[in-house]
Amino acid sequence: MSVKTNFLKEMSWKMFEDKKKETDLVLIPSGAFEVYGPHLPLGSDTLVSVKIAELVAERVNAIIGPTLEVGDSAMLDVFPGTITIQPESFKAYLTDALRSLRKWGFKDFLFINTHLGNVPIIGQIAHNIQRENEVRCAQIDYWRFIKSLDKGIIESGDLAHAHASEAGTSVLMYLYPHLVDTEKWVNEPPKSNDQFSDFIQYNNYDKSTTSGTIGNATLGTKEKGEALVNRSVDRIVQFLLQKWHIKEKNSVIS
Template sequence: MLKKTNFLKEMSWTQFIERKKYTDLVIIPSGAFEVYGYHLPLGTDTLVSVKISEILAERVNAIIGPTLEVGDSTALEEFPGTMTIKAENFKQYLWDTVKSLEKWGFKKFLFINSHAGNVPIINQIARDLQSNNEIQCAQIDYWRFIKSHCDGIIESGELAHAHASEAGTSVMMHLYPDLCDLNKWVNEPPKTGDDFPDIIKYTPFSEKTNSGTIGNATLGTKEKGENLVNRSVNRIVQFLVESWGIKDVNEKALEV
């Protein structure tokens, strides 16, 4: 007996036809392939976006489209293992992907994105897609998104949401505990201050951190990660139900 799946890549074309009868919502995960501290894997951004997409799809009966695993990580390229896709290539690949999905009848596109560098490109794609008045798009910039939903959970203030710090470490400890090497986590404040935070600058990441962590990763806990994930998923489902008319097929909300 075939397992139930929400991933398009795991469906046969005949399975897809049947599943498509019940939804026009597609979730598209995207992330990056870059340094994420000594203690977390290079694919952390992508791993998180895929898992959040999977949890959401179960709640709202959505189909999960192709994952864009690699983004533009040029600023971090001095760290071994980091990979990068130039913005123009990422945009064209994503455009072709969403147009293929549109062809097969999807009208609601939810981008679950865990890499800041992808945000403006997805914004451009979404606005172009919505030139078709039947199309609706929304993007969850996940690491920035959870900053609005972390009250009473995180301890280290703004730095909790810096790179591979308290929040990111906690989420990974909850979602992928076997990929977290907690013997190697560190508390590393930024190497230099910023006297001009109101100016957009293009500083190599290696000038900010030696490890790839900025902040105190050692404050991360599995419980914090579970609460952050539950709050964020509940909020996204609330949006889909109230703004897009999607039915929550698992009406018992996650506990926080």
């Protein structure tokens, strides 16, 4: 029985050789291990980035590379279970992974990232590798990315996209319903309205939330999550087809 997979880690070296002939594109998921409300798993960011990469790879010729499961979550480490990686460590690890991928001929790198703390680090690496090699890089800051795609879906305004709120809860309800505990979800607005919100400040996350949620998670639904995921995947595929001219698969893998 032949194995069908888009994940590099699931391929034999012979499978990889054959698959690599079809594409120069590698998708690199990255996320975090941190508090994501009392109702969602600590690995929510990572779980979502991997699944979005999988859905994209089902529609275009791409290989899913190594997942960077843990990011810089220092400001959230007052909550139990949070794991954080120093930015220097994250940067070194990802740089080495990209060098290996570049060695095997990849020229297009799309980072599917669901953790805000990873954004500037990935950006630095992307600029560096593009300067040193003839490659293309792009990054999706997923939770900010879906803000532009939520028309007619979300109900709670800007707070819908706050931490573990309506949008994030909905996406997890669609992608990983068995990991969502709706008996524990909450509606928690920010602890205070900061009159100096235009300043970047460096407070621990417990200054903003008691539960790890900011916003109304109880408005989350599977249907909203499905709509947000479908729109986001469509938009990513549109970029790859129209901007990078990546080949679309003839059929979607079920």
